[in-house]
Amino acid sequence: MSLRLTTLALLMTLPLSALSADLPPPPDAAKKPHQVKAPHGATRNDEYYWLRDDKRENKEMLAYLQAENAYVDKVMAPLKPLQEALYNEIVGRIKQDDDSVPYRERGWWYFTRFKTGQDYAVYVRARAAADGSQSQDEQVLLDLNVLAKGKGYYDIGDYEVSQDNRLLAYAEDTNGRRQYTVRFRNLETGELYPDVIQGVSPNLVWADDNKTLFYVENDPETLLTVRVKKHVLGTPVAQDAVVYEEKDDSFYMGIGRTRDDKYICIAVDSTVSSEARCTPAANPGEFVVLAPRERDVEYSADHHGGRWVIRTNAPGADGKSAPNYRIVTAPSDSTSRAQWADWVAHRDDVFIEGFELFDGFTAIAERSDGLERIRLLKKDGEEYVKADEPAYSMGLAVNSEADTPWLRYTYTSLTTPSTTYEVNTNTSERRLLKQQPVIGYDPSKYATERVWVTARDGAKIPVSLVYRKGFKRDGSAAMLQYAYGSYGVSMDPNFSMVNVSLLDRGMVYAIAHIRGGQEMGRKWYDDGKLFRKQNTFTDFIDVTHHLVREGYAAKDRVAAFGGSAGGLLMGAISNMAPDTYRVILSQVPFVDVVTTMLDPTIPLTTNEYDEWGNPEKKDYYDYMLSYSPYDNLSKQAYPAMFVGTGLWDSQVQYWEPAKYVARLRDLNTSKDLVVFRTNMEAGHGGKSGRFQRFREQAEMFAFMLDQLGVSAEPQR
Structure with missing residues (x-):
């Protein structure tokens, strides 16, 4: 099929994969020998080390990134109509003139406002009326549309x-x-x-x-x-x-x-x-220390009602450890752990994430069986805020004032847009404050479920799934599987208005709650870091194999997606199981683990020795080297890839994915597309503004749909 095929009408009549023929050659980065040395004497050759420029001024480097962007433009040109269609669908779901839920603080109601056609929020406040309600006396604090101009x-x-x-x-x-x-x-x-x-x-x-x-x-x-x-x-x-x-x-x-x-x-x-x-x-x-630091002891403290309330993993009076955290109290003049008194006990099956203090009750954010819940501690006992779906996300909202019986919380699922409720802890009355408006979306057309996958070592991995009703588990569907799996960050089943465009084209979307996150408690995190990091990668692969076996997806129609440390995951699974995935989407990927962690001048390095290990020590060096995506690229057939980064990223520097793509192209024996997009004006989170990021996502998803052979025409 000719690259001249550019109209959406023709796109919708032919398999999208036909558009990947007759492609121009990709850019070829120069190789320049460079030795990366470790203090213990180990050396590695990094022929693309020269792409690093901390000042972002090297002309040869910038020219290479621009050439890669030009290549993406050329490759993606036939998919422009699909990209535009996806973008219009996503933006079309946004209620453009919209306010956030106001919260009251010191006699004012604070909220953000978006206006039709504007990319940025306006921060607004309004005086509280005599009865406490929001008056019409509004004041603009910051108009980001004005501040961002130019x-x-x-x-x-x-x-x-x-x-x-x-x-x-x-x-x-x-x-x-x-x-x-x-x-x-x-x-x-x-x-x-x-x-x-x-x-x-x-x-x-x-x-x-x-x-x-x-x-x-x-x-x-x-x-x-x-x-x-x-x-x-x-x-x-x-x-x-x-x-x-x-x-x-x-x-x-x-x-x-x-x-x-x-x-x-x-x-x-x-x-x-x-x-x-x-x-x-x-x-x-x-500034007086509340309790001196001690290795393997973490705590966070708040003060209310004349006492400190502290969430901690420190052992209790009985000497037993508390990896899932407990809550203690201490007097206002406390300066040591000896003054801490037990309040909420540690439990092996419940992970305490945080708390909010009120005059008449305390709200505790917890996790159990991989799902969030809120426990209310009251003078007359305790109860839980209720949820109605098998896979959901629930958390504390902005509760700026303590002298109220009302608790605000957020609720969402893969089918339910983000919703803010408040519940009266005295009467149990619940009020809907706002549900994220999603134009044209009907939640009754979609279904979500939670399944459990047995990993190769016997661990039970929770997986959240969503698809459009009418989906048949016959092994023919295309699927996008997402995960993160690092830092104890939990990837909860939140609603995504972007993913609706995938579901409407018959795709399944899956979130693998793999080890390295904290969905199943602190041990779940500990079992996915340092010398157990490989569990993160094998969990993801095992989830894919299970979902394919169970008919949720065709073996040759699986896409994987991850960003930042999730991009490390993408690089690792690409090396370990390239035949399992048809296409990999990798955003701001942390792929050059050993070299980065050997350099303490790079942001985040020294903070993360206890996450990845310190490669200045040979045992850590050897283990990290065993999975580092850049170092483990080999001569084999890799799946199609879309790799993205931001030139000004301070968390994963642009040169990591740049070097990775350059070496991947040298070793890849397949003819599948590898494209590398650098946003020259953005950092770790991509472009600013509420619409620009959707253009980037639309481009990435258009690439994925093409590679999976998914129809361009959504179901209505």
């Missing part, structure tokens, strides 16, 4: 209103590298103050004096959070005092207020340890 990328990471409601501090990012700039605005006059703080994380807290702002400064190279400083509005930023400096570069740092607004706390966390230090918000001084 910029290729724009994002607000955090914004905070002073305690007297008069001043606004906000952190903006203009290239996606997550190095934020803080600016200040007077909300009464609209004046933008000259004070500008650069190179910070999006984490801001006002003191009670309404002129002092605490913020976290980043290291300009590693982007690690290294110092907490305080800025007094109207004084030179260069004179900002350091109130805390973290010397251990394996820790992340953040700052916030407690539930009762009495304390400002600095929290530092590594993969296996935590520490909090706090100072009175009314008169900030020394």
Whole structure:
């Protein structure tokens, strides 16, 4: 079939796979010998190491990325009508003039507003009326459409209103590298103050004096959070005092207020340890440690009702470990774990994720059997917030005020759009506050289910599935399987308006809740990291084989999708089981594990030794090398791939996927397409704005549908 076939009408009459013929040759990156050495003497050759340029200025490198983009444009040209159709379907489901659910704080209702045709949100607040309801007296805090004008990328990471409601501090990012700039605005006059703080994380807290702002400064190279400083509005930023400096570069740092607004706390966390230090918000001084850090002891603390409430994995008074966490209390002057008193016990079958404190009750976010739930602890007992589907996601929403019997929570599933409810903990009355509007979507046409897959070592892996009703398990369907599997991050079955376009074309969508996440508790995470990382990859492959055996998908019509650490997963399964997948979708993939983890100047490296291992130690080096996607590419037939990255990505640097694709092309013996798209104006999360990311997804999904031979015409 000729590449001149470009009309949607013709696309819909022919198998899409026919469009992959007569392709131009892909770019060929130059090879330049380079030895990567480890402290223990091991060396590896990296012929594409030269593609790394921390400043993003090397002309040869930029030319190569542009050539790859031009190649994608040429290859994808016949699929432009399908890409446009997918984009229009997705955007057509969006209610463009839409407000978020308002929440009340200090006499104001806060919410975001989108307007028709605008890419960015407007942050708005309205005064609370005498009866507490939302008045019509609205004030625009930030109009991101104005602030983003003329910029290729724009994002607000955090914004905070002073305690007297008069001043606004906000952190903006203009290239996606997550190095934020803080600016200040007077909300009464609209004046933008000259004070500008650069190179910070999006984490801001006002003191009670309404002129002092605490913020976290980043290291300009590693982007690690290294110092907490305080800025007094109207004084030179260069004179900002350091109130805390973290010397251990394996820790992340953040700052916030407690539930009762009495304390400002600095929290530092590594993969296996935590520490909090706090100072009175009314008169900030020394930040006093709540409990000294200790390896393998993690905790997070909040203050309300005259006491500290702490979620921790520290052993209890009986000396037993608490990997799934427990909740303890401590007096306000607590400075050690010896003062902690048991409150909510540890359970082997329930993982405690977090909690929210109220005057009359406490809400605990938990996981059991791979699903989320909310437990309400009340003076007269406890109960659970109910769910109605076999696979769903439920979590605490914004609950900004403690003096209320109403709990707000979110609920969603693979068939139910994101929904915000509030339930009265005294009467059990439930109110629907908002369901995400999805134009033209009818949930009754779709079905979701939860299945369990036995992995090769006997572990039971939960899998969430969704498809359009009428689907037959006859082994003929195309399927997209997604997973992440790292950092203890759980991938819950959330609704996706994008995936509706796949379901309407007869596809099955599956989320594999593999080890490395925390869906089944802390052990599930521990069994998918460090020297057990291979479980993450084999779990994913075992899930695919099971779903194919059970007729959910045709053996030759399976696509796999993952991003970031999920891109590591994609690279690993491509090496281990290339015949299992017809196409791989890999976004901002972490594929050069050993080289990256050998370089402490790269953002995230030192923070993650307890996630991946430190390859400066030979046992870790050897194990990481055994699965590193870049190092394990070999001369074999690989599936079709769509690989994406952002030039300004600070979490997975662009050169990892660039090198990976270049070496893959050298070794790949198949004729299946490999395309590599670099967004030259974006970072880890892709383009900013609510519509642009859908163009990127539409392009990727058009590629996938083509490779799977899925009809371009959706069911109606």
